[in-house]
Amino acid sequence: MHDELREVFDFIAFSARLREVERHNNATTERKESVAEHSWHLALISWILHREFEREFGHTLNLEKMLKMCLMHDLVEIEAGDPSAWTTQHSAQHTNEKARIEEEVAQRRFSSLPGELGAEFLALWHEHEAGATPEARLVRAVDRLNPALMRLLTGQGWQDVGADAQALDRLQLPRVEVSETLTALYREVRDAAVAQGLLPEASPAASRPSA
Numbered sequence: 001m002h003d004e005l006r007e008v009f010d011f012i013a014f015s016a017r018l019r020e021v022e023r024h025n026n027a028t029t030e031r032k033e034s035v036a037e038h039s040w041h042l043a044l045i046s047w048i049l050h051r052e053f054e055r056e057f058g059h060t061l062n063l064e065k066m067l068k069m070c071l072m073h074d075l076v077e078i079e080a081g082d083p084s085a086w087t088t089q090h091s092a093q094h095t096n097e098k099a100r101i102e103e104e105v106a107q108r109r110f111s112s113l114p115g116e117l118g119a120e121f122l123a124l125w126h127e128h129e130a131g132a133t134p135e136a137r138l139v140r141a142v143d144r145l146n147p148a149l150m151r152l153l154t155g156q157g158w159q160d161v162g163a164d165a166q167a168l169d170r171l172q173l174p175r176v177e178v179s180e181t182l183t184a185l186y187r188e189v190r191d192a193a194v195a196q197g198l199l200p201e202a203s204p205a206a207s208r209p210s211a
Helices: 004-018 035-057 063-072 094-108 115-130 134-153 165-176 180-197
Strands: 024-028 032-033
Touching: 004 032, 004 180, 024 035, 024 134, 032 035, 035 063, 035 134, 035 165, 035 180, 063 115, 094 115, 115 134, 134 165, 134 180, 165 180
Parallel strands: none
Antiparallel strands: 024 032
16 A cells, blocks of 8 residues: 555554544433534535525535535544633633644644645645635524534433523524524524423523522
């Protein structure tokens, strides 16, 4: 096997480990979702909604780029881990540390790919992280919506993170409001979760009258 093919094979072997990284939401009632499953589902949702996104935005969107971002953007989590958005959202320190570690992994792992492939991976990852294009912002929005969908579908709910509907809005809306379609889907998920008793409309402390 020549050197470039060996480098590609090594990266393929590395990427297979994404199956081993668990997310904080369930895949079924019996187990957590893997990041690999999550990435696949993001790609499928982006493909399904692509035409609707183009209708909304009024111009062509690069579906190939979106699918590539969906499939590769979380590869850094093989080494960096997958911290919960509920943990990092209120902590600039946690957010900055997460970004630093992931950048180190991206530089090391993507730069090992030969020729233009490594540059493409690194550029796409930076584009996604920066939300620098409509495609990146839409993928980031689908990425944020997806765990809420899985918490609803599996009946997991949000008890483990102590969230109510208002807290979920604060986490979700800054991302999903890039698209009216995704906003509508999010509201459908949130309202169904409230109706099924998986998500309180307000926390007990917030609902109590002040003394």
